[in-house]
Amino acid sequence: MSLFAILKSSGTQSGRLTDRSFDQCLKCTACSSQCPVAAVRPDYPGPKQCGPDGERLRLKSPDFLDEALKYCTGCKRCEVACPSNVRISDIIAAARTTYGDQKFKVREFMLSHTDLMGTLTRGSAPLVNKMTGLKPVKLLLDKGLGVDQRRQFPPYAKTSFRKQFETVAGSQQQYARQISYFHGCSVNYNMPELGMDLVRVLNAMNIGVRLLKKEKCCGVPLVANGFPDKARKNGTLNIASFEQAMTEGSEGILSTSSSCALMLKDEYPHVLGLDNSKVQSNISFITRFLAHEFEAGNKPKMKPVNLKVAYHSPCHLIKAGGVLHTLNVLWEIPGLELQQLNSNCCGIAGTYGFKKENYETAQAIGSPLFKQIEESGADYVVTDCETCKMQVEMSTSKKVLHPLELLRMALVD
């Protein structure tokens, strides 16, 4: 049973909470020392107090809900630090959704329904991109909805990834090995070229790519913005699509977004209460899959890429234990000079940094990272997460690449 469902069914005071990971808290405060929000906001009590300590009180009465819980970014650095497997970030997210303000909010709806927004902009991407960059529009969004006017919106692509994939779909059948790709909203509507890079790289390794018959937003922004039921609905559809893909001979399901991958593989069961057990082991973040393929000897032919790059590891990839896979892949690219940044959270945390009340916090969290990047002397920054890319490109002078883009640059034509 998911934490959301348990909390809802417990009626908050009935004591029927069966998932009691908060009871495992040793009170060591390791989590608090790693929380990027607590480091920059003196009014944020930190993960120990908001998570396990607060949960005991909230079970007595929802009146103990602390408004400051809204400042948690969901980065999960506290969970990585915890020696006792307390699911601190999930406890905070569930408490916000269960006991917090349930009123419908236009801003939260707009920021979280990425599928719908992408579909609505279809055919008018250049106009929408121009509009969202105009000062009066930014001001209107700021004053009217609470979307900070200093935040830059990611541009929408003219042609979606699904549409672009049609040009190569027919040629995928020639490969004996077939793998399914969960492209997510960001690739479909904003960065279709990243999806096409995945196809080029996998084809160079003699693997064909299939799209899922149906896919919906993984649910990350929906959970973060108070729409768990919609996230659960999307997750149910996605899991059914994954199961269908596996029965139709796919080797697995790949994601190029570190946050989508964490949600699909690890968070569906314990955050949304969805049973993905039939396909869980088949879901993989792209660099995990590539690192294993390279190790097994299936590497594409590569030419040198003579660039200096600085690698930023995203919070959700750290939580999933996948950073070494990305490094193993990047180390295989000849000529690449790789510097590992001492990566703190970049601060944006998906839609968090778009909100007026969080903007300053997001930029303060990210500022040590931005300084390191500016001082790195790197040609590019590399990261696995689309929102880290947005934040770094907005806050530094560097362009950000996905590991797949570097691999595609290394391919011998």
Ligand code: SF4
């Ligand atoms: S998820 Fe991140 S912001 Fe939230 S309490 Fe944990 S470390 Fe702090």
Ligand code: SF4
């Ligand atoms: S790190 Fe884990 S065990 Fe230690 S105080 Fe935080 S929640 Fe409790």
